[in-house]
Amino acid sequence: MSVTIKDVAKEAGVSVATVSRVLNGSCNVSDESTKKVNETISRLNYSPNFLGRNLRKCETNVILVIMPTSEHSLYSKIVMGMQSYASKVGYDIITAVSYSTSTAEIRQMNMLYNRTVDGVVLLGTQFDADSLNKLAENYNVALCCEGIHGANVLTVAVNDEQAGYDAVCALIKKGHRKIGFIGTNISAISSTDRENGYLRALREHDIEVDPRYIYKETYDYECGGRAFEYFCSLEERPTAIFAISDLLAISAIHTAENMGVRVGKDIAIMGFDNISMCEWMMPTVSTVEQPCAKMGEMVVAKLIENMNKATKDNHYYTVEHKVILRQSTGD
Amino acid sequence: MSVTIKDVAKEAGVSVATVSRVLNGSCNVSDESTKKVNETISRLNYSPNFLGRNLRKCETNVILVIMPTSEHSLYSKIVMGMQSYASKVGYDIITAVSYSTSTAEIRQMNMLYNRTVDGVVLLGTQFDADSLNKLAENYNVALCCEGIHGANVLTVAVNDEQAGYDAVCALIKKGHRKIGFIGTNISAISSTDRENGYLRALREHDIEVDPRYIYKETYDYECGGRAFEYFCSLEERPTAIFAISDLLAISAIHTAENMGVRVGKDIAIMGFDNISMCEWMMPTVSTVEQPCAKMGEMVVAKLIENMNKATKDNHYYTVEHKVILRQSTGD
DNA sequence: GTGAAAGCGCTAACAC
DNA sequence: GTGTTAGCGCTTTCAC
Numbered sequence: 001m002s003v004t005i006k007d008v009a010k011e012a013g014v015s016v017a018t019v020s021r022v023l024n025g026s027c028n029v030s031d032e033s034t035k036k037v038n039e040t041i042s043r044l045n046y047s048p049n050f051l052g053r054n055l056r057k058c059e060t061n062v063i064l065v066i067m068p069t070s071e072h073s074l075y076s077k078i079v080m081g082m083q084s085y086a087s088k089v090g091y092d093i094i095t096a097v098s099y100s101t102s103t104a105e106i107r108q109m110n111m112l113y114n115r116t117v118d119g120v121v122l123l124g125t126q127f128d129a130d131s132l133n134k135l136a137e138n139y140n141v142a143l144c145c146e147g148i149h150g151a152n153v154l155t156v157a158v159n160d161e162q163a164g165y166d167a168v169c170a171l172i173k174k175g176h177r178k179i180g181f182i183g184t185n186i187s188a189i190s191s192t193d194r195e196n197g198y199l200r201a202l203r204e205h206d207i208e209v210d211p212r213y214i215y216k217e218t219y220d221y222e223c224g225g226r227a228f229e230y231f232c233s234l235e236e237r238p239t240a241i242f243a244i245s246d247l248l249a250i251s252a253i254h255t256a257e258n259m260g261v262r263v264g265k266d267i268a269i270m271g272f273d274n275i276s277m278c279e280w281m282m283p284t285v286s287t288v289e290q291p292c293a294k295m296g297e298m299v300v301a302k303l304i305e306n307m308n309k310a311t312k313d314n315h316y317y318t319v320e321h322k323v324i325l326r327q328s329t330g331d
Numbered sequence: 332m333s334v335t336i337k338d339v340a341k342e343a344g345v346s347v348a349t350v351s352r353v354l355n356g357s358c359n360v361s362d363e364s365t366k367k368v369n370e371t372i373s374r375l376n377y378s379p380n381f382l383g384r385n386l387r388k389c390e391t392n393v394i395l396v397i398m399p400t401s402e403h404s405l406y407s408k409i410v411m412g413m414q415s416y417a418s419k420v421g422y423d424i425i426t427a428v429s430y431s432t433s434t435a436e437i438r439q440m441n442m443l444y445n446r447t448v449d450g451v452v453l454l455g456t457q458f459d460a461d462s463l464n465k466l467a468e469n470y471n472v473a474l475c476c477e478g479i480h481g482a483n484v485l486t487v488a489v490n491d492e493q494a495g496y497d498a499v500c501a502l503i504k505k506g507h508r509k510i511g512f513i514g515t516n517i518s519a520i521s522s523t524d525r526e527n528g529y530l531r532a533l534r535e536h537d538i539e540v541d542p543r544y545i546y547k548e549t550y551d552y553e554c555g556g557r558a559f560e561y562f563c564s565l566e567e568r569p570t571a572i573f574a575i576s577d578l579l580a581i582s583a584i585h586t587a588e589n590m591g592v593r594v595g596k597d598i599a600i601m602g603f604d605n606i607s608m609c610e611w612m613m614p615t616v617s618t619v620e621q622p623c624a625k626m627g628e629m630v631v632a633k634l635i636e637n638m639n640k641a642t643k644d645n646h647y648y649t650v651e652h653k654v655i656l657r658q659s660t661g662d
Numbered sequence: 663g664t665g666a667a668a669g670c671g672c673t674a675a676c677a678c
Numbered sequence: 679g680t681g682t683t684a685g686c687g688c689t690t691t692c693a694c
Contacts, residue, residue, distance in 0.1 A: 002446075002469075004671055015681045020673055030679060047444035051386040052671030055686050060382070062447070064425075070410070071607065076401035076428075083428070087438070094395075094425040097410070111423070113378035115333075115687095116393075138333075221611075250611065257613055276402065277608065280552065282585055335687055346665045351689055361663060383687030386670050446671095 003046045012040040023048055054115075059307075062092045063300060064117040066108050068100040068124045074273045074292050075123055078145060081296025082121070089304060091118075102126035112139050119303050122146075124188070136314065140307050144299040145290070147189045147316055154306060155316045156299040160190050163288050163321040164197025164242070167270055170286075170323050171240045172205050174330065176268060179207075180238035182227040182248050183216045194244045194272065213238055224251025232259065239267060240329070246271035246278055246287055253281065253328060268329040283327030291319050334375045343371040354379055385446075390638075393423045394631060395448040397439050399431040399455045403578075404606045405623060406454055409476060412627025413452070420635060422449075433457035443470050450634050453477075455519070467645065471638050475630040476621070478520050478647055485637060486647045487630040491521050494619050494652040495528025495575070498601055501617075501654050502571045503536050505661065507599060510538075511569035513558040513579050514547045525575045525603065544569055555582025563590065570598060571660070577602035577609055577618055584612065584659060599660040614658030622650050 005023075009016040014033055021029045022037040029037075040046075054060045063086065067075045083093045094117070098105040105126050111117045119140035127135070129150035135141050142154040171179055181198050184191045195214075202209050215230050217223040224243060228251075231238055243249035249271030253263045263269050264283045271278065274289035298317065306312045325331040336354075340347045345364055352360045353368040360368075371377075385391045394417065398406045414424045425448070429436040436457050442448045450471035458466070460481035466472050473485040502510055512529050515522045526545075533540050546561055548554040555574060559582075562569055574580035580602030584594045594600050595614045602609065605620035629648065637643045656662040 005673095006671080016672080017674080017681060017683095018679085021680090024673080028679060033679080047441070049386075049671050050442075050445040050447050051382055051391070052686090053673075055380075055382040055386050055671080055688090056673045058686070060447075070401060070407040071404050079401065079428070080430075092427075092439075092442070094427065096423075096425065097407075097414070107418075110378070114381040116381050116391075254611060254613060280581065280585065280608075282588055336689095337687080347688080348665060348667095348690080349663085352664090355689080359663060364663080380687050383670090384689075386672090386686090387688045387690085389670070 002049070003044045005046075005048065008037065008040050008044060008046050011044060012036045058115070060116065060118050061090055062094060062117045063119045063121060063303065064108065064111050065093055065095045065121045065123065066098050066105060066125070067095060068098055070095075070097050074145070074275055074290060077292035078123065078296040081293030082300045083296075084293070085297040085300050091300070091304065093300070098126070100124070100126065109135075112141075118307060121299055121303060124190075136312065140303055140312075142299050142303045142306075144295055145190075149189065152314045154299070154302055154312070154314050156295050156302070156319060157189070157316070158290050158295075158321040159318045160193035161197040161200070163272070164194035164244070165201045166197070166321070166323050167194075167272065167288050168198045168201035168242050169205075170325065171242060171268060171270060171329065172201060172207070174240070174268065176238075176240035177205075177207050178210075178213065178236065178238045178240070180213045180215065180227070180231045180241040182224060182241060182243035182252065183214070184218050184223075184244065185216045186218065191244055198242055219245060219247070221247055221251050224248035225255035228252040228255040228259075232261075237267075241267065241269045243269065243271050246273045246275045246285060249285055249287070249328070250277060250281060253283070253285065264327045264330045270329055274324060278324075278326065281328075286326045286329040286331065287324050289322045289324050291321070295319055333380070334377045336377075336379065339368065339371050339375060339377050342375060343367045389446070391447065391449050392421055393425060393448045394450045394452060394634065395439065395442050396424055396426045396452045396454065397429050397436060397456070398426060399429055401426075401428045403604075404608075405476070405604045405621065408623035409454065409627040412624035413631045414627075415624070416628040416631050422631070422635065424631070429457070431455070431457065440466075443472075449638060452630055452634060455521075467643065471634055471643075473630050473634045473637075475626055476521075480520065483645045485630070485633055485643070485645050487626050487633070487650060488520070488647070489621050489626075489652040490649045491524035492528040492531070494603070495525030495573070496532045497528070497652070497654050498525075498603065498619050499529045499532035499573050500536075501656060502573060502599060502601060502660065503532060503538070505571075505599065507569075507571035508536075508538050509541075509544065509567065509569045509571070511544045511546065511558070511562045511572040513555060513572060513574035513583065514545070515549050515554075515575065516547045517549065522575055529573055550576060550578070552578055552582050555579035556586035559583040559586040559590075563592075568598075572598065572600045574600065574602050577604045577606045577616060580616055580618070580659070581608060581612060584614070584616065595658045595661045601660055605655060609655075609657065612659070617657045617660040617662065618655050620653045620655050622652070626650055 009019045096108040124146040132151040136153045147155045147157045183195045215227040271287040274287045278285035340350045427439040455477040463482040467484045478486045478488045514526045546558040602618040605618045609616035
């Protein structure tokens with residue numbers, strides 16, 4: 001077995017308590033003891049066993065982040081923000097991917113129940129508001145990026161309705177009045193609220209909502225292309241399209257180019273999220289940026305605060321989004 | 332505090348030992364006791380504390396995967412393979428991103444030293460062979476995807492030299508003899524060995540190696556485009572380019588198209604990794620595929636085997652790669 | 663088939 | 679400033 005605090009104590013000629021004090025930076029240790037202990041620690045190459053420490057302290061200083069997917073997304077940027085903050089305050093971030101399935105998510109949540117982690121951040125979840133509320137009574141849970149209506153759980157996200165509104169207003173300002181919408185049938189705030197923003201933008205500019213200009217399926221890549229083909233089948237095609245994700249927008253752009261439609265010239269297409277691919281595409285893709293790093297830092301900071309609180313902060317914090325215009329809208 | 336094994340025992344009117352036996356599926360428990368205990372567990376909503384269990388058993392059943400970046404879809408596919416195998420044998424996979432910095436990597440490795448995890452898989456590392464060898468004496472460590480010359484550590488990866496060779500042979504077979512190479516100055520097997528494969532392919536086909544056709548910088552996206560501009564500045568341009576990563580190839584393709592060079596017609600470009608964007612690009616990108624899921628499963632399986640072994644398996648396992656020809660090479 | 667009790671490695675309260 | 683010791687929640691040996 002590996003070397004323990006006992007071994008260090010014996011070797012250094014002090015008690016385990018003194019070693020523990022040195023490890024935890026207590027000031028009530030003489031310089032001499034501190035030196036002896038530190039020297040012994042490095043000589044024996046000792047590393048404290050966190051299972052013992054954590055069991056004793058009832059905390060692990062680890063936060064689990066559950067995300068629906070790890071590919072082509074803004075999640076990696078959010079996690080970077082989380083890690084940057086967490087490392088500053090002595091926490092570790094670990095991640096798990098649920099592939100948007102509740103079986104995986106439920107299994108991963110076990111790490112919370114069995115005290116392997118101190119808290120969980122959900123970047124999108126299959127849990128409903130009731131389950132989350134119950135969960136939050138006993139555990140430290142937060143939502144990030146994707147809120148849940150009716151959940152009284154700490155949440156950090158953009159204002160999706162306003163963001164959808166701003167995106168569509170940008171298109172209207174460029175002279176478009178026939179604006180297609182690519183959304184999903186999935187009841188997620190990021191989908192429904194962005195659609196509501198689209199609708200409000202049209203209404204406020206006296207543009208009649210044409211249900212034929214609304215195409216909804218899923219988040220899957222292929223759906224963007226299918227949406228584009230559908231719009232092209234209409235006698236009166238939209239001159240601009242707002243998609244609720246960059247992936248859907250990119251798929252639509254590819255299909256457009258394959259059909260000989262010049263994106264940015266013949267049609268304007270706008271996405272959402274500002275994933276890195278937006279800048280790698282030709283044309284580069286207009287989109288709505290979420291402040292990923294900031295969201296990550298913020299949610300972790302507030303989650304850690306909650307851990308030491310009797311009454312938990314369960315606010316819905318809104319962070320600023322930003323419309324970015326690039327070639328796909330003719331900019 | 333939360334409910335413990337003691338509470339369950341008291342409630343069920345049995346000893347903690349009996350509860351423990353039920354939890355761990357021991358057969359030496361009467362049906363009656365089992366029923367009573369299980370009923371109490373679900374009534375109290377008890378979940379065993381893994382810190383206690385793990386401390387006692389000196390194992391956590393968790394494997395940490397450290398990766399240089401999370402945006403590279405290659406890694407997410409590998410991790411999926413790991414997870415699929417791990418969940419079958421009762422292990423959990425957690426991930427951490429090092430951003431190719433040794434500070435982050437060293438910090439993350441603490442989870443190994445302090446027994447938070449049972450083993451670590453490194454998908455690329457800043458550690459040198461000596462450090463890894465020393466590490467592997469006391470801990471369960473494996474490399475995946477990116478081997479280290481001189482490291483006697485369990486490794487699963489493709490044969491990068493052969494893969495580079497095969498890629499360039501595919502270009503030669505299509506009639507190319509002026510073949511540019513986009514690599515890096517970074518001393519990593521995936522870079523140096525693919526370059527060696529490129530050189531061998533030329534030599535074996537009596538093509539003189541022209542140092543002007545070799546461009547090396549870093550893995551960053553922009554470098555692919557810069558490489559392409561450089562090649563265009565030569566009086567005699569290459570007719571084909573082999574890049575050691577899809578990202579570099581894609582960057583080169585974008586620059587080419589921007590310069591009016593038709594990729595797949597005027598020039599052939601081949602990448603490496605087969606990230607999903609290869610199929611989304613226009614033209615679709617020829618590349619060398621690594622069997623990601625298989626690599627992930629294999630390395631985790633062998634790592635777990637090592638945990639219960641006196642003398643550890645430290646072989647370098649090679650898995651099959653596959654050249655995939657698409658539009659960017661005129662296919 | 664079941665229970666008592668030791669002990670995994672650590673921290674912290676208490677005594678000196 | 680330092681040491682002794684109880685105990686975090688659990689598994690497992692040993693008695694019975």
